Amino acid sequence: MPHYTAPTRDMQFLLHEVLNVTGSDIPGYDELEPDVTSAVLEEAGRLAGEVLAPLNPVGDAEGCHFENGVVRAPKGFQNAYDEMRAGGWMGLDADPAYGGQGMPYLLGTAVGEMFVSANMAFNMYQGLTHGAYSTIHAHGSEAQKATYLPKMVSGEWSGTMNLTEPQCGTDLGLIRTKAEPQDDGSYRITGQKIWISAGEHDLSENIIHLVLAKIPGGPEGTKGISLFIVPKFLVTEDGAPGARNAVQCGGLEHKMGIHGNATCVMHYDGATGYLVGEAHTGLKAMFTMMNEARIGVGVQGYALGEVAYQNARAFAQDRLQGRAATGTANPDGPADPIIVHPDVRRNLMHQKSFVEGARAFTFWGAEMIDRAMRAEDAEAEAMISLLTPVIKGFLTDKGFETTVLAQQTYGGSGYVKEWGAEQFVRDARIAMIYEGTNGIQSLDLVGRKLPSRGGQAIMAFFELVKTFIKENEGHEALKAGFLDPLKAASKDLQAAGTYFMQHGMKNPNAALAGSYDFMHLFGHVCLGLMWARQAKAAYAALANGTGDAAFYEGKLVTGRYYMARQLPATALHLARIESGDETVMALEAEAF
Known part of the structure; x- marks a missing residue:
C-alpha cells in the first residue's frame, strides 16, 4: 500500500525563509510565527497521513454507491469527514464572523495540499464547499450569508457548483436551465446539470448547490446568466433543514479516477432557488468560485506529483536490480538499488524539482491572493489573475507527467494496482480537464x-x-x-x-x-x-x-x-x- 508523509519541512522553509511571512505587511501575516505554522502543519500532516491516506485506495476500489436517488460515500469517509469537522479544518481560512478561524489563504493552501496528496477524492467534498462558501460570502445578501455560511464553515452543510449541461461546457451562454420568478421572491429552477462533483452524498446533512440558470426574458448568451442558491433541503425559519427540495441525483458518472468522489447528473424539477446578487450577473459571481477552484486544481496537479514521487523514491531505494556502472554500491546484496542508475536518478530529479518548484509557485500565488483580499492591493489582484491559468494549466500538465514518471520508476510494478502508482496517474488526469480544460486556460491566458x-x-x-x-x-x-x-x-x-x-x-x-x-x-x-x-x-x-x-x-x-x-x-x-x-x-x- 502506498504511503504519504507531509512535506512540512519544505513548507516551513517556503513560509519563513522564502516568503518571510512574519515580515510581510499583509494583515494577519504577523501572526504566522514559526511555532504557529508548525503546529498547524504538523497536525494537518498527521491527519493526512494517518486518516485520509489509508482511505485513498479504499475509495478508489469501492467508489460511491447510488441506489434510489441516494448516494453513499465509500467506507470510512464519514468518520474521516466527522474528524475533519471536529478539528475545524473546513473553516481554517474562513471568516470568523461565520465561525471560521480567519487564517490566511496561504496557510489554507498548504494544508489543502496535504489533504489532496493523501486523498484527492475525499478532499473534493470540502474543497467544493469552500468555493461555494467564498462565492456566497462575496456576492450573497446578508440574510443569505447568515443562513448558509455558518453551517458550511462548520462542515454541517456542504456545497457544489452547477455549471455544465449536456449541450454546453465552456460556452456557458448555451445553458438551458431556466429560473422562473415567483411571487415570494424565490425562483423555480428547472433543468439538468452534469459532471457535478459532490452533487449528492451522505456526509453532510444538507447540500447547498450554486446553480447557473437563465431568467426568461433576459439577455441572450452569457449576459443573461444568473446565479442561484438551491439547497437540497429547504431551510426552515429556525435554520434547520426542512422539506426536500425538487432536486435529485439522476445517476453517477463512471470515471477513470477519483472514484471516491460522487460525480453526479443533477435534475432540477421546479426546485426552489434564491437569486445571488443581481439578475443576469451570475457568471461574474460564479467566477469567484471558478477562479478559486482553478488555483485548487493547480494544487491537485503538483500534490499528486508529490505523493507519487514519495512512493517512487522509496521504491527506487529498496528495489535491487543490476549494478552501478561505476562500481558495486551494495556489495552485501545480490544487486544494487535502482536509485544508483543515472536514468532512474534523472527520473526522480525531474519529479522532485518540479514538485518543489510548483509548491513555491503556488504558495507565492496564495500570498498574492491574501495581499489582494486583505490589503486590497489591485496590483496583486492583477498579477494573480494573470497567473491563475498558468497555475491551473501548467501545474496540472506537469503534475500528471510527474505521476507518469513516478509510475515508470516502478517498472512493471507500477502497472499493478497493489502498488498504488497507477491510481495516482488516473486521479491526476482529471485535473487537466475540469475547471476549464488546459487548452481553454491557455486561450484565456493569451x-x-x-x-x-x-x-x-x-x-x-x-x-x-x-x-x-x-x-x-x-x-x-x-x-x-x-x-x-x-x-x-x-x-x-x-x-x-x-x-x-x-x-x-x-x-x-x-x-x-x-x-x-x-x-x-x-x-x-x-x-x-x-x-x-x-x-x-x-x-x-x-x-x-x-x-x-x-x-x-x-x-x-x-x-x-x-x-x-x-x-x-x-x-x-x-x-x-x-x-x-x-x-x-x-x-x-x-x-x-
Whole structure:
C-alpha cells in the first residue's frame, strides 16, 4: 500500500525563509510565527497521513454507491469527514464572523495540499464547499450569508457548483436551465446539470448547490446568466433543514479516477432557488468560485506529483536490480538499488524539482491572493489573475507527467494496482480537464489575461524578474547557477509576447496556435524564478550557519537540476510559437 508523509519541512522553509511571512505587511501575516505554522502543519500532516491516506485506495476500489436517488460515500469517509469537522479544518481560512478561524489563504493552501496528496477524492467534498462558501460570502445578501455560511464553515452543510449541461461546457451562454420568478421572491429552477462533483452524498446533512440558470426574458448568451442558491433541503425559519427540495441525483458518472468522489447528473424539477446578487450577473459571481477552484486544481496537479514521487523514491531505494556502472554500491546484496542508475536518478530529479518548484509557485500565488483580499492591493489582484491559468494549466500538465514518471520508476510494478502508482496517474488526469480544460486556460491566458489593461500585469512580471536578477547578480554562485538561466528564459518569454503583439492583431490564429506553448513557457519561467528565490534563501542559511545543512544543500542541487535540465524547454516553446499557425491550420477539416 502506498504511503504519504507531509512535506512540512519544505513548507516551513517556503513560509519563513522564502516568503518571510512574519515580515510581510499583509494583515494577519504577523501572526504566522514559526511555532504557529508548525503546529498547524504538523497536525494537518498527521491527519493526512494517518486518516485520509489509508482511505485513498479504499475509495478508489469501492467508489460511491447510488441506489434510489441516494448516494453513499465509500467506507470510512464519514468518520474521516466527522474528524475533519471536529478539528475545524473546513473553516481554517474562513471568516470568523461565520465561525471560521480567519487564517490566511496561504496557510489554507498548504494544508489543502496535504489533504489532496493523501486523498484527492475525499478532499473534493470540502474543497467544493469552500468555493461555494467564498462565492456566497462575496456576492450573497446578508440574510443569505447568515443562513448558509455558518453551517458550511462548520462542515454541517456542504456545497457544489452547477455549471455544465449536456449541450454546453465552456460556452456557458448555451445553458438551458431556466429560473422562473415567483411571487415570494424565490425562483423555480428547472433543468439538468452534469459532471457535478459532490452533487449528492451522505456526509453532510444538507447540500447547498450554486446553480447557473437563465431568467426568461433576459439577455441572450452569457449576459443573461444568473446565479442561484438551491439547497437540497429547504431551510426552515429556525435554520434547520426542512422539506426536500425538487432536486435529485439522476445517476453517477463512471470515471477513470477519483472514484471516491460522487460525480453526479443533477435534475432540477421546479426546485426552489434564491437569486445571488443581481439578475443576469451570475457568471461574474460564479467566477469567484471558478477562479478559486482553478488555483485548487493547480494544487491537485503538483500534490499528486508529490505523493507519487514519495512512493517512487522509496521504491527506487529498496528495489535491487543490476549494478552501478561505476562500481558495486551494495556489495552485501545480490544487486544494487535502482536509485544508483543515472536514468532512474534523472527520473526522480525531474519529479522532485518540479514538485518543489510548483509548491513555491503556488504558495507565492496564495500570498498574492491574501495581499489582494486583505490589503486590497489591485496590483496583486492583477498579477494573480494573470497567473491563475498558468497555475491551473501548467501545474496540472506537469503534475500528471510527474505521476507518469513516478509510475515508470516502478517498472512493471507500477502497472499493478497493489502498488498504488497507477491510481495516482488516473486521479491526476482529471485535473487537466475540469475547471476549464488546459487548452481553454491557455486561450484565456493569451486572449484575455495577457492584453488586459494594456498588458500591465505581464510587464509588471517582467520587471519583477529583472529587478530580482539585478539585485542579486553580485552573488556569483547564484548568478551562474540560477540567475543567468532565468534571464535567458525570461528573454524567451518576452520574445513570445513580442511575436503575439506583432502578429496577433492581423492574424489571431497566429497567437492562438501558440497559446499552449506560451502557457508552458510562462510556467517554466515562473518555476525558474521560484527556484532562484529558494536558492537565495538556501545560500543565506548555509552562510549563516545551520544545523540542517543537508536540507539546504539538497535544495541547491535540486534547483540546479531544474535550471539546467527543465528550464531550457523555454527555447523549444518559443520556436513553436514563432512557427505561427500555418502548419497548425493548413490541413482542411475533412482531411483529418
